Amino acid sequence: MGVSVEDRAGPGSGHGAPVIRTGALTKTYPRVTALDGLTVDIGGGVTGLVGANGAGKSTLIKILLGLIPATSGTAQVLGYDVARDGGRIRSLVGYMPEHDCLPADVSASDLTVHLGQMSGLPYPAARERAADVLRHVGLAEERYRPIGGYSTGMKQRAKLAQALVHDPRLVLLDEPTNGLDPSSRDDMLALVRRIGTDFGIAVLVTSHLLGELERISDHVVVLDSGRLLRASATTEFLHRTGTLLVEVQGKPDADRLLGQALLDAGVRATPADGRMVEVELRDDATHDLVRDLAVDLGLGLVRMQERHHRIEDVFREGGAGSVHPV
Template structure:
């Protein structure tokens, strides 16, 4: 079943058009949602949650219409907001149980489910302590736990790593990945950090000024290019000259030599030339395209070895 579908979805706020005839069709998976500030990401999330109605066009989530079946959507969608939205004076257990009960779980089931999701997000002894005393990382975990409490089929996460330090970020990203792969829950991650999206997502949705900019599997943006980078501690100039002498297209870039990978024989030529010149070899790697190229206006064309 299509996870998210929109047809000519439009949302006006007075003069400002937040979404402008947006057409989307997204299959289940871990989906990264990126866009400039003000591109319409938050508006899109709010419409998908059934919180605000579109001005024109239609949208559906898991086959449910966002206007007519908003109540049904809330049963199958979990939402982790970006801002600090947790009550400071209750414990995580109490809060998540409450959220589970609001979603319609009976008391016992809500309690069991809470214990399960808190364990899943990595909150143990501290779950009875008041949330007000939690660190940023723990608060983010509680926000994720409450989104998972009613066993949704789709999670919408708005900047889930905001404010986290490198260790906290890694743990949160790992958690998102596990939630998506082991539990088979589809996840939409809105983030400004393209590296993060590259790391966890399988699909990318990029919107810009209310329009669709890109919609494709992540792998299409991070494909290997036909450029082989060879880095040496010293003598990059000699290496570039020697390889150019053998007829390969080579360009020196600081300690790197960039080579056009037209033929497999290049690998052996690199190995033998490095060995003959006795150079300390740091790296041989096929260059990859980067997600950020879609945001670089002056994006250099891939494979630019002249």
């Protein structure tokens, strides 16, 4: 059923090869540069694509799908050149668009079967695959209802199902948690993570919520005004800072009192967000010192944890546009 491994392997797409590769990729419009000399390799697993509005994320996805031409530079997807092999790439890649674009009077089953056929599956195989993916995304019981009666969460699941129906090697997910409540967002993130782990499909996912990408991504690519700001493993973004975040309560100026006591003891301490204190972590004895000083000052110790860098720190350091940390 579906496309053979030999057919699905693009030229030069051997083991360990990047699923996406760009070289000096540039896209200009009359009054704006959407991509500016972007050179990046993206491998398997789940990769988060981060950037403020206008950073070039959507433009990059459209170029990778062969929907719009680049002004200059090169891009390959699964070993195929986007300038020459757009149709072939689209047959091997699943795409979940950001905006609501589903026909209201069609069922999720009929839509998914139809798009499976458009991707090259014969009708019996498309029906079988549609039933499988709709079950995976949690729409097994609702698959014959018209999409117009779906909730936002169900519509997002239907969009995800159609992106998976033809068993792609790569899926491009544009803001898959848009409009979802916290519970539905968690469910969608779990599905995205499963695609990259249990299903073994490479995933490129965009989100303006940085905390989401920290939770599910193996790698993160950060764009700023069309330029590559950083690309690395997620764990490299979240490395330890060598400091403790300490939260105390019990007095109106509890954080100031603790900070001053630590300075008097020769330990660097600075104010942090949320009325907390950021404390230099010298060794394990630092934890004991913080605890003892809090007791001496009559303060309640609410929280004491090692501080890690976040993806949002890259934007602060790089001066990128506004994105949301949570």
